[in-house]
Amino acid sequence: MTKLKLVREGNTEFFVPADLRLENKGPGRKLRYGFYNPAMEESRDISVAVVQVLVNEFDREIDILDGLASIGARGLRIANEVDGDFNVILNDWNEKAIEIAKKSIEHSNLSNIKTSCEDLNVLLCKERFHYIDIDPFGSPVPYISIAVRSVLPGGILAVTATDTATLCGVYRKTCIRRYGSKPLRTWSMHEIGLRILLGHIIREGARFDRALYPILSYSRNYYMRAYFKVKKGAKKADELLKNIDTLKTYDFDLKEREVGPLWTGNLHDKGFLVSLRDVIRKKSFRNKKDIEKLVDRCLDEIDMPPLFYDIDALASYFKRSPPKIFRMMKLLEKEGYRVSRTHFRDTSFKTDAPLDEVIKVFNDLTI
Numbered sequence: 001m002t003k004l005k006l007v008r009e010g011n012t013e014f015f016v017p018a019d020l021r022l023e024n025k026g027p028g029r030k031l032r033y034g035f036y037n038p039a040m041e042e043s044r045d046i047s048v049a050v051v052q053v054l055v056n057e058f059d060r061e062i063d064i065l066d067g068l069a070s071i072g073a074r075g076l077r078i079a080n081e082v083d084g085d086f087n088v089i090l091n092d093w094n095e096k097a098i099e100i101a102k103k104s105i106e107h108s109n110l111s112n113i114k115t116s117c118e119d120l121n122v123l124l125c126k127e128r129f130h131y132i133d134i135d136p137f138g139s140p141v142p143y144i145s146i147a148v149r150s151v152l153p154g155g156i157l158a159v160t161a162t163d164t165a166t167l168c169g170v171y172r173k174t175c176i177r178r179y180g181s182k183p184l185r186t187w188s189m190h191e192i193g194l195r196i197l198l199g200h201i202i203r204e205g206a207r208f209d210r211a212l213y214p215i216l217s218y219s220r221n222y223y224m225r226a227y228f229k230v231k232k233g234a235k236k237a238d239e240l241l242k243n244i245d246t247l248k249t250y251d252f253d254l255k256e257r258e259v260g261p262l263w264t265g266n267l268h269d270k271g272f273l274v275s276l277r278d279v280i281r282k283k284s285f286r287n288k289k290d291i292e293k294l295v296d297r298c299l300d301e302i303d304m305p306p307l308f309y310d311i312d313a314l315a316s317y318f319k320r321s322p323p324k325i326f327r328m329m330k331l332l333e334k335e336g337y338r339v340s341r342t343h344f345r346d347t348s349f350k351t352d353a354p355l356d357e358v359i360k361v362f363n364d365l366t367i
């Protein structure tokens with residue numbers, strides 16, 4: 001066994017290989033003995049809170065799967081930090097990573113957690129869970145079509161994608177091949193990419209008469225993350241599919257372009273976010289402030305139209321200094337349009353105003 005060191009996230013201690021470069025940024029490193037990326041702590045904090053909301057909803061024991069667990073950081077934290085009646089399975093096909101996970105289970109003396117060491121797709125063919133977490137290197141596509149069938153009704157599917165360059169249009173052909181959808185490199189590419197990911201997962205669910213409702217979907221620097229409430233029913237799936245469509249938007253030169261097909265409905269569920277905010281308030285996360293800001297911004301953008309405008313992108317197109325975002329938003333509101341901030345960028349806002357109206361207001365503030 002390789003040399004190990006103990007790290008702490010939230011209220012949980014666990015072992016990671018000692019030769020990991022522990023730094024806050026970057027995609028982490030793939031290691032023979034298992035993978036641990038400290039920059040994903042915030043994503044694990046949010047998983048802990050999401051599972052707490054789910055456990056609170058059920059009045060009986062539920063089953064949680066950390067499907068691509070590596071050394072188990074996410075599942076160990078769920079087992080240790082969520083209150084209630086549930087069991088966790090940590091699965092990874094890397095035996096060395098699972099050996100390390102077992103040491104952490106022993107260290108924390110946890111009785112509600114077990115390990116499994118097999119191909120995730122094989123495990124998902126055999127067993128069902130109330131919560132399935134899929135946190136791969138790169139694209140989640142290889143696991144989705146089985147995962148949508150293996151979540152028990154009323155449960156949650158959680159998915160990470162780190163193939164953001166593909167989803168954001170750097171590798172356009174790969175996106176069309178992998179997700180069946182046209183991306184675009186523009187200021188709102190992260191929202192377009194996230195909606196392409198959601199569209200793919202919702203369509204996969206619909207193929208098996210499963211309705212996957214997005215309850216929280218967000219984008220961070222180098223990953224995207226989506227949580228779905230899963231229900232059974234062909235009619236429900238048909239209803240969801242009505243929200244999958246192409247969209248017209250603009251590139252950096254303000255030329256109209258078509259993107260999609262992608263998910264055009266809400267990225268989050270309001271009731272779920274309110275419960276999540278209550279849970280987060282009670283947890284002791286290192287990234288609590290950032291997470292609260294994220295959830296608040298997600299609440300702001302509910303029921304707003306897809307995609308957004310960006311004051312920096314407009315400023316760079318017109319070669320002027322960007323105005324203050326709240327002044328832009330106030331003026332548009334005065335003109336009778338709806339406006340909100342968005343979690344995607346601090347310099348962006350959502351509105352139902354068309355581009356020429358946005359440009360008019362931009363000109364009023366900058367000329």
Ligand SMILES: C[S@@+](CC[C@H](N)C(=O)[O-])C[C@H]1O[C@@H](n2cnc3c(N)ncnc32)[C@H](O)[C@@H]1O
Nearest residue numbers: 068069070073074092093094119120135136137
């Ligand atoms: C990004 S890491 C997981 C990180 C972890 N969830 C966390 O929060 O720290 C992806 C893991 O998936 C595992 N893996 C890849 N393909 C797999 C498969 N088909 N079945 C099981 N494990 C797999 C790899 O061994 C690797 O440990």
